[in-house]
Amino acid sequence: MYAAQRGYLNLIDLLIDKGADTKKTDRNGTDALLWASWSGNTDTVVRLLSKGFEINDRDKEDKTPLIHAAERGLTPLVEFLLSKGADREAKDKSGRNALLWAAWNGNLDILKRLFLSGSILDVKDNGGKTPLIYAAEKGFVEVAKMLLDAGAKLDLKDNNGRDAVLWAAWNGHGDTVELLLSKGSEIEVTDKNGKTPLIYAAHNGDKALIQFLLSQGANTESKDRSGSDALLWAARIGLADTVKLLSKGSKIEVSDRSGKTPLIYAAQNGDKSLVQFLLSRGADAESKDRSGRNAILWAVRNGYGDTVELLLSKGSKIEVTDRNGKTPLIYAAQNGDKSLVQFLLSEGANTESKDRSQCNALLWAAINGHTDTVELLLLKGSKVEDTDREGKTPLVYAAQNGHKALVQILLSQRANKESKDKSGCNALLWAVWNNYTDIVELLLTNSSNIEIRDKAGKTPLIYAAERGYAEMTELLLDKGANTDAVDFKDNDAALTAFLKGHSKVEKIIICRRSKCNN
Structure with missing residues (x-):
């Protein structure tokens, strides 16, 4: 094989005369003839064929000598193999034959x-692509022209529904698009996704290319399966110049299946200049998508303060809500965007507005542990004891989610440590349940009731036992938790640990209890 690859004819003759195995292949299934073909050694190919090698031999990819020669652009070798009767239509595992490979490489x-x-x-090929589609x-363009002159069909599509003109447009080959349209390709042809x-x-x-297609009568209102037309796609991707070009003949208030307009996409992407342009063209700032979000809600949600400021200056409503009842201030607080929260408050945003879960800005900031935002909202009048639909306060959320610094701040603001949610859990019980020992210690240091009970009568120690938290159990016992306290089913902490299979915790509790008895 090495001799064939290098074109050492005398060595090839010697090896074959000495009985070299002509059927031998490497790990890729490539024999001497295929290596010679790949290397473009026509004389070597001639010699090997004369020694009995099969002209349509294949490697593991099912490539023949002719396919290798066409793929590599080896014109003299292609001519020779054709003259010897090589199979022109043989295909490799990708479904490409010699003609398809030549088209792929643009070899006229x-x-x-x-x-x-x-x-x-x-x-x-296996993907449904023809030589013209490859070109x-x-x-x-010259390959495409030659194929068209030879009678190649324009309207054939690949497995994705794309024909030649769609591929040319997709890859930005304007001269090829122009050629194909001049030969009869349909300007409104669509692929499987409805794209033109x-x-x-x-x-x-x-x-x-857009200008050329428009000059040829392309329909600006054609939509794909997502409901997006050309203008919406340009806005969605953030192509401001393209939006401006298309807006001359497109509806500015068009929306896709999600209900998004060009203005919503521009605001979502934080493209302030494009937002300004679309507003100047009459875009409706209050249009909402299917989630109920309009331009300002998307701008706030994604943290684009300058776009929010622009939209408010143009009349957007500061108390607008989405389908979940969230306002711009709630989104800003949820994201912990302190500067945007501050700006919205300066513009009169209502700190008490609540979403459908009855969470306001303060509660959302607490849920996500945004201490700076919580401090700002409290300074601006938010109520530290506000609750959501579940009865949870900012302190309960901070403890539940492990935000120790925020727990400290809320305690300094005299948040009620014993406030319970609808399940009967307060901050301490939630901190124990989620194994936040540092928060439990902080709450107990600040005089939280270590024997507090939920609706089932469970104490913090019973919670720790139920969850199998050994370190938490030790902490609570060190702080004086009652090992004999029982829930409403008469299960104490030791029995609870036993029932849940937490033998280590059970032993800790029993050991402490026995020492106490002694």
């Missing part, structure tokens, strides 16, 4: 020779 000479020798012009995809050449051009921000 080999394409012509294969076509003239009788290769099928509209052959398809269009790669932007080989104009939508692809807009998706790529190809202004020159």
Whole structure:
């Protein structure tokens, strides 16, 4: 094989005369003839064929000598193999034959020779691509022209529903698009997702191609399966110049299946200049998508303060809500965006507005542990004892979610340590349940009731036993927790640990109890 790859004819003769195995292949299934073909050694190929090698031999990828030669652009070798009767239509595992490989590489000479020798012009690979589609995809305009002149079909599509003009548009090959349209390709052709050449051009921000397609009568209102037209795609991706170009002939208030408009996409992306442009063209700032979010809600949700400021200056409502009842202030607090919270408060945002879960800005900030935002909201009048639908206060959420610094701040603001939610859990019980020992210690240091009970009569120690938290159990016992306290089912901590299979915790409790008895 090495001799064949290097073209050492004398060595090849010697080895074969000495009985070398001509069927021998490497780990890729490549024999001497295939190596010679890959290397472009025509003389070596001639010699090996004369020694009995099979002209249509295949490697593990099912590539023949002719496919290798076409793939590598080896014109003389292609000519020779064709003259010896090589199978023109043999395909490799990708479904490509020699003609498809030549088209893929844009090799005009080999394409012509294969076509003239009788290769099928509209052959398809496993993905349904034809030579013309390959030429269009790669932007080989001369190859495309030759194939069209030879009679290649324009309307054939691959497995994704894309024909040649769609591939050319997708990859930004304007000259190829122009050629294909001049030969009869449909300007409104769509792929399986409903995308047209104009939508692809807009998706790529190809202004020159967009202008050409518009000059040829492309429909700006054509939508794909997501309900997006060219303008929406440009806005969605953030291509401001493309949006401005398309807006001259497109509806500015168009929306896709999610209900989003170009303005919503621009605000969602924080593109202030594009938002300004769309507003100047009459875009409706109050239009909402299916989630109930309009431009300002999206801008706040994604933290684009300058866009929020612009929208408010143009009349957007500061108390607008989405389907879940969230306002701009709630989104800003949820994200811990202190500067945006401060700005919205300065514009008159209501700190007491609640969403459908009855959470306001303060509660959302507490849920996510945004200490700076919580401090700001409390300073601006938010109530430290406010509750949501579940009866949870900021302190309960801070303890439940392990936000120790926030627990400390809320305690300094005299938050009620014994406030319970609807399950009967207070901050201490939640901290124990989630194994936040540092928060439990902090709460107990601040005089939380160590024998507090939930609706089932369970104490912090019973919680620790139920969850199998050995360290937490030790802490509570050190702080004086009552080992004999029972819940409403008459189960104490030791029995609870036993029932849950937490033998280590059970032993800790029994040991402490026995020492206490002694």
